[in-house]
Amino acid sequence: MNEIERFAAEVEANIDGLHEDRDVQALSRIWLREITRHKYAYNFRWMGRPIIQFPQDMIAMQELIWNIQPDLIIETGVAHGGSALYYASLLELLGGDGYVLGVDIDIRAHNRTEIERHPMSKRLRLIQGSSIAPETVQQVAEHVRGKQRVLVVLDSNHTHEHVLAELQAYSPFVTRDSYLVVYDTLLEDMPDDLQASDRPWGRGNNPKTAVHQFLGENDRFEIDKRIVSKLLITVAPDGYLRCVR
Template identity: 85%
Template sequence: MNELERFAAEVEANIEGLHNDHDVQALSRIWLREITRHKYAYNFRWMGRPIIQFPQDMMAMQELIWQIKPDLIIETGIAHGGSALYYASLLELVGGDGYVLGIDIDIREHNRAEIESHPMSKRLQMIQGSSIDPETVRQVTEHAHGKERVLVILDSNHTHAHVLEELRAYSPLVTPGSYLVVYDTLIEDMPEDLQASDRPWGVGNNPKTAVREFLQGNDRFEVDQRLVNKLLITVAPEGYLRCLG
């Protein structure tokens, strides 16, 4: 075993140790619960734009994008555009012709202006419309046609019904070896007092419940539990789905 192999083996042992350490797992859940009260995800920007994601998840996405080198990244939910521009900047570093296709039911004019003036917008295209509208799905499918490596990220309306429709619409576009990432599955694990009263989702009605139903009838995907074990802090427990074929 050479030095690189020894290091890789040490990392795998570390990840397995985190998985088996029930105290660390419990502390991570407590920490995650308490930082959510402070809207921790709102604290960060990528190249000037609010990203509204956990840094740990963005590190995971960096690893996946480098590994997959996607020709197309499809993201539902744009908001301020920080995450879409982050993925675009990673594709710029990877090289090639890959780009991000962002979808949002309401791309606000001030956000659109900031996004389109950003230097990484050259690798970003946007569609305004519901991610589950048949016309939107048709347009996205056209973008994916002929692409060898497609990565899909779902981060829009977080109700069970909406996410399940997204999963059914966009999972066929994910290529073998790539990922279908479903954010905010942690909603299922948060206490009731952290559920926003002005949102239609909550415990029992959220992305995690949709993922579980989706996986019952789909054998193309499996949860990458190793990745979640490695992160410990993530908005997407059970939400990193590896495409098997």
């Protein structure tokens, strides 16, 4: 075993240890619960744009993008555009012709202006419309045509019904050995006082419940538990789905 292989084996052993350490897992859940009270995810920007994601998840996405080398990344839910521009910048570093396709039911004018003036917008295309509307899915399918490696990220409406419909519509676009990433599955694990009263989702009605139903109906995907064991802090427990066939 050479030094590179030895280091890789050490990292794998570290992840095994984190997975088995119930105290660390419990502390991470407590920390995650408490930082959520302070809207922790809102604190970060990527190249000037609000990203509204945990840095830990963005590092995980960087690793996935490097390993997959996608020629198309589809993201539902654009908001301020930070995460889409983050993925675009990683594709820029990789070279080639890869780009990000962002889908949102309402791309607000001020956000669109800032997104389109950003230097990484050259690797970003936007579709405004409901992510599950047939005409939107058809537009996405036109972008997928001819692509060899497609990665999908779901981060729009978080109700069970909507996410399940997204999973059913977008999962066929994901290529083997790539990923279908579903954000905000942690909603199922949050205490009642952290469930937003002004939103239609909550315990029993959220991305995680949709993921579990979807996996019971679709054998192309499996949960990559090791990503969550490695991250400890993530908005997507059970949300990193590897396409295995």
